[in-house]
Amino acid sequence: MEKEQEIKMLKAFSDANSTSGFEGEFVKLFTETVKDFANIKVDGMLNAYASKKENKAGRPVIQLDAHSDSVGFITQAVRPNGMIKFVPLGGWVKYNIPALRVRIKNRDGEYIPGVVATKPPHFMTEAERNNVPDVADMSIDVGSSSREETLNDYKIDTGCPIFVDVKCEYNEKSGLFFGKDFDDRFGAAAMADVLETLDGEETPFNVVAALSSQEEVGLRGAYVTARTVKPDLGIVLESCPADDTFTPDWLSQTALKHGPMMRDMDTSFLPNPKFQQYACDVADKNHIPYTRSVRTGGGQDGAAIYYENGAPTIVIGIPVRYEHSPYCFSAYQDFKAAVEMTVAIIRDLTTEKLASFSQF
Structure with missing residues (x-):
């Protein structure tokens, strides 16, 4: 996707009205965005499933996840x-x-x-x-x-x-967005961008991008999507709270313009360690910046996906300053790095590497 299109998409996603239990406006916007390169289904909980058109029966499944609701x-x-x-x-x-x-x-x-x-x-x-x-x-x-x-x-x-009610703005000079609900509209935008990037491309895995509802009130939609998709691997694209305005440099683990955050722990989740290290190695090989984070608070859909099926799961987080407030900052370059990391993992992954994540 061209940068101008991405910026337009990110602003539109941020401006949409979508809180827990009332995600319809954003689900419609997301499905309209990806309908040309994915097969779409929406369930009664307003979870949306965007399946890569090249998917074939019998192949392992990668579930991408982002949530549609905001506080x-x-x-x-x-x-x-x-x-x-x-x-x-x-x-x-x-x-x-x-x-x-x-x-x-x-x-x-x-x-x-x-x-x-x-x-x-x-x-x-x-x-x-x-x-x-x-x-x-x-x-x-x-x-x-x-x-x-x-x-x-x-x-x-x-x-x-x-x-x-806040309108999203983009500053071309600073590369920063300023607006509301970046959690998790930027993760959803990254998921849409990944689908378009992989459009027409054959991979050894099926890819299903699940836009889950009601994350902010207990990860409810992700439990349903995980049961429906039954993934062999999970990649959660989450917008995560930045700590760089109140934490010393040596302790800051989620900073604007430092790349996506790879979550090693939060109160709900510990990732599969082999998959986590593999994802970081792929990022290093492709010169994609990232940080790693051990959080003592928070939770996200990776917990529900991991708990439901035991599929190796990681979280790729896009840093957002002042999450769960009316006004947020986030950097275009962090969004783009999250897309690039996800695409690089999907392109590099093999069934042998997938099997290795369950070995000890």
Whole structure:
């Protein structure tokens, strides 16, 4: 894919409205992007399966994975004054939520702009100025003045999804994207790019790119995709939190413009060590930069894929500053290196090398 096309795709993917349980808009965008070089299926959970058109029966299967959802919110109830009480979908910290601009998809499918309301400082007590309220005490204002107006005129009620409303930008000079939901839209874009790069190419493996739903609320979609695909090998393309703005250089393991992050550990996952080292060796041979990371927090779809079938699985992460917040930075060169590493692994892999990952 040409750079201009990639940038356009990454911006469109970031701008899409897609939170856990409400991934339809992005699933449609992703499947439209890859339909010319993959066979598409979508299940009732909105997991999408994009199978390489050259796949043939009887060959081992590589499952690529990225997830379609991002952190967001859902309407819990409408307060008497018309304000919306909401619940987070995924891992938010309360400090990142006040004054956030959002879009609420109402019962008619229309997007209503709103803001996480904050009391003007003129009316705050000293205690209020120095504390962030709990999420349960926050509200979203759409301009309504009563519960009836929100319910009947704005048509917003319990269950309506709420999305972060931020437009993605790309700075050609710095090579950085600035926007929302890079976790995991950039992983999904990398997966689409890999499929297009391999289009028309024969490999000894079948390749199925699974876009899984509901990762942010418990890796739910990936358990389903792994049972469906039954992979012999898993490669997860994840956008991962960068640590380079608050960690000393000697300890930083996920930095912008240092290449993708190969995850050696998180709270849910330890990769197959032979596959992990093989992937790093392939990257070294092809002069693709990367870092390795041992994390004491976080989790991702690799755990579900690995647990479900025992297939050797690795995670190739694209560094993102300020993940799970409304505003993120990510570098084009890290995205591109993740694509190149994935393609290099698929092209280099043989059935003998696959078998070696299970030997001890």
